[in-house]
Amino acid sequence: MPHANAPMTERGRLRLARCVVDDGWPLRRAAERFQVSPTTAKRWADRYRVEGPVGMVDRSSRPHRSPRRTPAPVERKVLHLRAKRRWGPARIGGRLGVAASTCHAVLRRAGVARLAHLDRATGRPVRRYEHAAPGDLVHVDVKKLGNIPDGGGWRIHGRARGDRNGRASTTARRNGHPVIGYAYLHTAIDDHSRLAYTEILHDERKETAAAFWQRAHTWFGSHGITVRRVITDNGSCYKSFLWRDTLHELGISMKKTRPFRPQTNGKVERFHRTLTDEWAYARPYSSETARRAALPGWLHAYNNHRAHTALGGQPPASRVPNLTGQNI
Incomplete structure (x- = not known):
């Protein structure tokens, strides 16, 4: 051109x-x-x-000969390490004594997929899927976070000050250490639209998970989404008869991920990563109460305003035609 x-x-x-x-x-x-x-x-x-x-027409500016190009044996070693070890350019270069930029050039010329696009367990390109309509599949999972003691935890003040705040916030002890407890984030996210519903609960027992889903199902219905199928991992709360019966009563089919394959439930796993990066650890909260108070605002921004890369830069709400639920 x-x-x-x-x-x-x-x-x-x-x-x-x-x-x-x-x-x-x-x-x-x-x-x-x-x-x-x-x-x-x-x-x-x-x-x-x-x-x-x-x-x-314009011709390629590539030279006919490249005498300084990386030798073929070195290129083969780079590609072998990438295929066998699934290492990045920096680590491959450290093993072979070659600059990381050279390894990157070799991988790019060979058309090797980025590590982010590969299944780290098998080395094969990740098969991405997306259901055709909201409600066709909803991903459900639990994320456990440590509670923040009053005055701030170790992420803000370091271990010494954080432990002092923890001892001042609770009288419970385990092996001489204060027990602050955990926050259990129960999340349901729609496969097609990425519309998400999250609650912070006190545990991940079957009764808690079943009650959470009742509220999540009502919330999706209020946004015009009829849930047809739910996928979870093989956690004990999702293997219970109570969970099965709860979905059955609502006319929802149940699906489980393959054992030791969290990628199958990858959308909710990725959402939890975003949740921790942009809400849980995004700023120095002075208490667990302050962090929990910030969750509803972040969820609203995520569902209605935040640009989502998998949706072409649009928020999840853009994929829910009947968001208000008025035309059910």
């Missing part, structure tokens, strides 16, 4: 060459007419004589 300041396009080169070759113009006159140098005019005229109009 000609750059923005190029004096001629492919059509202009063809006109110049025809003036010189077909009409017999002198090179200097043609160069002056088309405002290029005589050398440039000669180059396009010579190409036209040999190749015709096809020769007016």
Whole structure:
């Protein structure tokens, strides 16, 4: 492609060459007419004589020979380590004594997929899927976070001060250490729209999970989404008869992930990562109460305003046509 300041396009080169070759113009006159140098005019005229109009297109600037290119044996070692170990350029370069930029160039020339696009267990490209309509599949999972003691925890003040705040916040002890407890984030996220519903609960028992789903089902229904199927991991609360019966009473089919394959439930796993990065550890909270108070605002922003890369930069609400639930 000609750059923005190029004096001629492919059509202009063809006109110049025809003036010189077909009409017999002198090179200097043609160069002056088309405002290029005589050398440039000669180059396009010579190409036209040999190749015709096809020769007016831009050619690759890649050299015919690259004597300083990485030797083939080294390239093979780079590709072997990537396929066998699934290492990145920096680690491969450290093993082979080659610059990381060189390893990156080798991998790029070979068309090797990025590590982020591979299943780390098998090394195969991740098969991404998305159901066609909201409610076709809802991912459910639990994320456990340590509670923040009053005054702030170790992430803000370091271990010594954080432990002092923990001892001041609770009288419970285990092996001489204060027990602050945990927050259990129960999440349900729609596969198609990525619309998410999260509650912070006191445990992950079957009764708690079943009650959470009753409220999540009502919430999705209020947003115009009819849930047809739910997928969970093989946690004890989701293997219980109570969980099975709760879904059955609501007319929802149940699906489980393959054992030791959290990627199957990857959408909710990725949501929990975003949740911890942008809410749980996004700023220094002075107490667990302050952190929990910030969750509803963040969830609203995530569902209605935050640009989602998997949705073309649009928020999840953009994929729920009947978001208010008025046209059910």
